[in-house]
Amino acid sequence: MTETLQYKIKKAIRDIADFPKKGILFKDVTPIFLDPNLTLSIVDEMEKNLSKEIDVICGIESRGFLFGILLAQKMKKPFVMIRKAGKLPAEKVAVHYKLEYGEASIEMHKGFIEPGKKVLIHDDLLATGGTAMAAAELIKQQGGIVLQYSFFVELSSLNGRKLLNNISDNIQSLVMY
Numbered sequence: 001m002t003e004t005l006q007y008k009i010k011k012a013i014r015d016i017a018d019f020p021k022k023g024i025l026f027k028d029v030t031p032i033f034l035d036p037n038l039t040l041s042i043v044d045e046m047e048k049n050l051s052k053e054i055d056v057i058c059g060i061e062s063r064g065f066l067f068g069i070l071l072a073q074k075m076k077k078p079f080v081m082i083r084k085a086g087k088l089p090a091e092k093v094a095v096h097y098k099l100e101y102g103e104a105s106i107e108m109h110k111g112f113i114e115p116g117k118k119v120l121i122h123d124d125l126l127a128t129g130g131t132a133m134a135a136a137e138l139i140k141q142q143g144g145i146v147l148q149y150s151f152f153v154e155l156s157s158l159n160g161r162k163l164l165n166n167i168s169d170n171i172q173s174l175v176m177y
């Protein structure tokens with residue numbers, strides 16, 4: 001990636017202190033999408049690092065839908081939504097998992113991942129890796145293979161990468177903090 005692109009991305013991402021809870025420094029990516037040229041450059045750059053063997057892209061709610069769908073369109077691959085509990089209308093599969101504080105569930109429509117399909121899991125940000133790990137569980141439940149992970153931002157001090165290495169060692173992040 002060029003230094004200019006890296007600079008533009010880091011300039012656009014805002015740090016919001018104590019959101020959503022005290023002690024968390026929230027990386028706000030929403031200003032990126034005010035600039036359509038920057039958004040397109042990011043999609044181009046992310047796509048360069050993705051495996052050509054991917055059959056399906058799964059995006060994690062909700063910011064994982066943003067670049068997820070753009071990447072799927074660019075690669076001409078199907079896009080599947082992984083949503084928080086209770087949002088999907090049809091028959092679904094679910095995974096319940098622990099968060100740093102509390103618990104959560106994520107869901108996916110049943111039958112959208114055929115057995116043996118090679119999947120890319122995408123989210124905007126990798127922190128502890130708990131959410132992306134649960135997403136891998138959903139895919140494995142349906143017989144899919146998690147080939148690669150893609151994140152826009154990685155908070156490396158939280159060691160999410162180490163956790164996800166149990167699933168795939170192909171983890172691509174565009175911007176590291």
Ligand code: AMP
Pocket residue numbers: 024025026027028060061062063123124125126127128129130131132160
């Ligand atoms: P984790 O499961 O800890 O890897 O958290 C990843 C999920 O939480 C992603 O969907 C992120 O969008 C969100 N997230 C966690 N920490 C942050 C943060 N510091 N700034 C922005 N989003 C975050």
